[in-house]
Amino acid sequence: MHDPATGETTLISKGYDGVEGDDASYDRASFVDGGDAVVFESSASNLVINDTNLTHDIFYRLLAAAQPDNALGKSASIGAAVGGDVYNTTASGQSLGLLSRKASAVNAYLFVQNDGSAADAFRVRGQAGNAFIPLSYFAGAKNVTATVKSGAYNTGTLAAGASRMLKSEAAPVRSKVAKLRKGKTVGLRKSYATVITGTSVADPTKQEAVRLGVDHR
Numbered sequence: 001m002h003d004p005a006t007g008e009t010t011l012i013s014k015g016y017d018g019v020e021g022d023d024a025s026y027d028r029a030s031f032v033d034g035g036d037a038v039v040f041e042s043s044a045s046n047l048v049i050n051d052t053n054l055t056h057d058i059f060y061r062l063l064a065a066a067q068p069d070n071a072l073g074k075s076a077s078i079g080a081a082v083g084g085d086v087y088n089t090t091a092s093g094q095s096l097g098l099l100s101r102k103a104s105a106v107n108a109y110l111f112v113q114n115d116g117s118a119a120d121a122f123r124v125r126g127q128a129g130n131a132f133i134p135l136s137y138f139a140g141a142k143n144v145t146a147t148v149k150s151g152a153y154n155t156g157t158l159a160a161g162a163s164r165m166l167k168s169e170a171a172p173v174r175s176k177v178a179k180l181r182k183g184k185t186v187g188l189r190k191s192y193a194t195v196i197t198g199t200s201v202a203d204p205t206k207q208e209a210v211r212l213g214v215d216h217r
């Protein structure tokens with residue numbers, strides 16, 4: 001299938017494990033379901049499980065399936081982040097905790113990955129902390145806290161598999177979370193947490209959520 005909008009040509013007759021069909025597929029393929037799927041005929045026996053009838057079959061392949069994938073890490077490496085390839089809107093199994101001592105600023109890195117099958121963009125929404133522990137979001141050097149807080153932040157178009165990284169900085173307010181006791185600075189126990197969602201622009205019913213928690217002491 002050739003997409004003139006992206007210039008990409010993709011193989012439709014792929015098996016359930018992603019490998020090429022082991023026999024011929026024919027040129028009578030048709031778009032169906034408003035272009036969301038293709039039906040085609042193939043003699044391949046590895047496109048679905050248990051295709052043992054030794055003859056050609058008609059196959060239906062869904063083309064576009066949107067899927068945001070949020071992940072959070074303590075470093076700018078997506079491989080070290082939690083929540084990758086985990087999909088839910090409760091942030092279950094997708095939680096990262098940061099510890100700040102004596103008003104030190106701490107960072108988390110949010111990755112919004114396109115785990116869908118077509119190019120897509122994603123809106124990102126997260127809270128901006130409280131009076132004790134304000135949270136800021138950065139796209140590169142640009143402070144995007146206001147648009148993330150309103151839910152309007154847009155990653156821009158990401159190819160399937162590509163991701164956008166945002167840095168989230170928690171900077172506890174020294175005058176509120178630390179006090180002098182016998183000449184020494186002592187941190188006060190405060191905590192804050194927010195759920196950060198990613199929503200597919202192509203299919204806004206597809207959402208993903210991670211949880212960022214910050215503890216101060």
Ligand SMILES: [Ca+2]
Pocket residue numbers: 068069070071083084085086087088094208209
């Ligand atoms: Ca995820």
Ligand SMILES: [Ca+2]
Pocket residue numbers: 069084085113115
């Ligand atoms: Ca992923």
